[in-house]
Amino acid sequence: MEYNAKQIQIIEVAERLFADKGFAGTSVRDIAQEANVNVSMISYYFGSKEKLIEALFAMRMGESRSRMETLLSNEDLIPIQKINVLIDSAIDRLMGNQCFHNIMMREQLSSERTPTITEHIRTLKLRNIQLMQQLIEEGQAIGAFRKNIDLSLMTTTLYGTINYAIATQDFYKRINGLEDMEEAEFQIHLRRKLSQHLKSLFKSTVTNEHHNQD
Amino acid sequence: MEYNAKQIQIIEVAERLFADKGFAGTSVRDIAQEANVNVSMISYYFGSKEKLIEALFAMRMGESRSRMETLLSNEDLIPIQKINVLIDSAIDRLMGNQCFHNIMMREQLSSERTPTITEHIRTLKLRNIQLMQQLIEEGQAIGAFRKNIDLSLMTTTLYGTINYAIATQDFYKRINGLEDMEEAEFQIHLRRKLSQHLKSLFKSTVTNEHHNQD
DNA sequence: TTTTACTAATCAAACGTTTGTTTAGTAAAA
DNA sequence: TTTTACTAAACAAACGTTTGATTAGTAAAA
Numbered sequence: 223m224e225y226n227a228k229q230i231q232i233i234e235v236a237e238r239l240f241a242d243k244g245f246a247g248t249s250v251r252d253i254a255q256e257a258n259v260n261v262s263m264i265s266y267y268f269g270s271k272e273k274l275i276e277a278l279f280a281m282r283m284g285e286s287r288s289r290m291e292t293l294l295s296n297e298d299l300i301p302i303q304k305i306n307v308l309i310d311s312a313i314d315r316l317m318g319n320q321c322f323h324n325i326m327m328r329e330q331l332s333s334e335r336t337p338t339i340t341e342h343i344r345t346l347k348l349r350n351i352q353l354m355q356q357l358i359e360e361g362q363a364i365g366a367f368r369k370n371i372d373l374s375l376m377t378t379t380l381y382g383t384i385n386y387a388i389a390t391q392d393f394y395k396r397i398n399g400l401e402d403m404e405e406a407e408f409q410i411h412l413r414r415k416l417s418q419h420l421k422s423l424f425k426s427t428v429t430n431e432h433h434n435q436d
Numbered sequence: 437m438e439y440n441a442k443q444i445q446i447i448e449v450a451e452r453l454f455a456d457k458g459f460a461g462t463s464v465r466d467i468a469q470e471a472n473v474n475v476s477m478i479s480y481y482f483g484s485k486e487k488l489i490e491a492l493f494a495m496r497m498g499e500s501r502s503r504m505e506t507l508l509s510n511e512d513l514i515p516i517q518k519i520n521v522l523i524d525s526a527i528d529r530l531m532g533n534q535c536f537h538n539i540m541m542r543e544q545l546s547s548e549r550t551p552t553i554t555e556h557i558r559t560l561k562l563r564n565i566q567l568m569q570q571l572i573e574e575g576q577a578i579g580a581f582r583k584n585i586d587l588s589l590m591t592t593t594l595y596g597t598i599n600y601a602i603a604t605q606d607f608y609k610r611i612n613g614l615e616d617m618e619e620a621e622f623q624i625h626l627r628r629k630l631s632q633h634l635k636s637l638f639k640s641t642v643t644n645e646h647h648n649q650d
Numbered sequence: 651t652t653t654t655a656c657t658a659a660t661c662a663a664a665c666g667t668t669t670g671t672t673t674a675g676t677a678a679a680a
Numbered sequence: 681t682t683t684t685a686c687t688a689a690a691c692a693a694a695c696g697t698t699t700g701a702t703t704a705g706t707a708a709a710a
Binding site: 473474475476477 | 685
Binding site: 249250251261262264265270271 | 694695696697698699
């Protein structure tokens with residue numbers, strides 16, 4: 223599906239509002255007003271409000287297709303470096319599309335699921351976990367990584383930490399006395415902190431450099 | 437505030453529906469029907485739909501007051517054991533109140549904030565991080581823990597991982613081939629796995645047993 | 651060149667439903 | 681009698697969607 227300029231404008235406004243107020247909490251009139259279009263244009267272009275959010279997912283999913291994968295397969299890095307690239311790439315992806323990932327998070331919290339959206343999310347999560355699996359197995363093959371690593375929960379920690387950090391960034395600001403920092407600067411600060419934290423976490427957990435297991 | 441049996445019944449139904457479909461996605465008629473009461477009882481008892489969710493927060497916050505704190509101050513455990521108690525207690529609390537914490541998560545994702553609820557969440561998060569701080573400082577004081585630990589992000593990883601694991605438990609089931617496991621059994625399984633994973637993660641990250649820093 | 655036929659984009663208005671809340675009333679309890 | 685617990689009905693407002701009309705543009709026919 224290709225979208226014209228006006229359709230993209232509507233989708234982008236909808237994305238911001240859905241992230242702010244939820245799908246049910248956003249009216250088509252809200253979207254129309256902010257996007258400076260007539261209410262009926264949403265039905266005209268997308269068929270329904272429901273199909274608008276599906277169009278949003280279709281668009282964003284189409285964009286993100288395999289950026290990480292190529293990033294990793296080419297270079298000849300050692301396993302822990304590849305893990306670090308994976309971490310930074312996940313941080314960039316989530317922090318750079320906060321609205322969309324906010325909507326994805328809401329969708330996963332909900333039991334009122336749209337099949338096509340559920341499928342999109344499943345595909346994305348599968349891709350993420352398989353990439354992680356590949357990297358960890360590479361490290362294990364050359365004896366650099368521990369044998370018993372819980373793949374699912376390692377992935378859960380990676381994405382759970384980033385998502386939760388984004389969701390609670392106001393609290394983070396306040397706790398760390400960064401309320402006066404400029405927004406753009408704060409975003410960079412948070413990225414760097416997350417990067418350091420997650421790399422340190424993964425390094426000490428997956429590598430073989432320490433005795434483990436209780 | 438004290439609530440009678442019927443009020444509690446309404447609150448508990450509302451909690452389940454808000455968790456499933458979101459606040460805006462749940463109508464007062466949905467709640468009334470599932471709770472077998474007249475629609476007007478919600479306004480009668482709580483004043484408004486908005487004040488109903490505030491009552492829910494008031495009730496749940498009142499329940500959870502300082503269970504962990506006492507659990508930790510008494511016993512004479514070594515620092516890493518206290519961290520382990522903290523982890524298990526957080527898992528129990530979040531897994532045992534999935535609906536409520538689902539609503540809390542949604543509330544944090546939203547920018548349409550009710551001041552009293554925001555304040556409740558802030559209080560809870562502050563309590564969590566201060567407890568973590570206390571335990572980590574104890575460990576650092578006797579030289580058992582590393583010096584430079586990012587307190588905020590350690591807490592973010594703890595709660596982020598648990599919350600995300602709960603939100604994506606269907607995916608976890610499928611990935612690990614546990615679709616046929618009975619629900620109660622699965623909940624226990626997930627708790628144990630989370631416990632092992634987080635304890636291993638924290639142990640290797642906060643203790644001094646390895647060289648660190650890049 | 652002018653006319654005709656057709657299409658896509660846009661609009662204000664209206665449609666029927668559902669929303670949260672209020673009202674007016676009833677019946678039992680105090 | 682007054683208070684409390686509860687209800688059915690009604691309310692205005694907001695909801696997603698549809699409608700019929702208008703505009704601007706294109707392309708073939710005259």
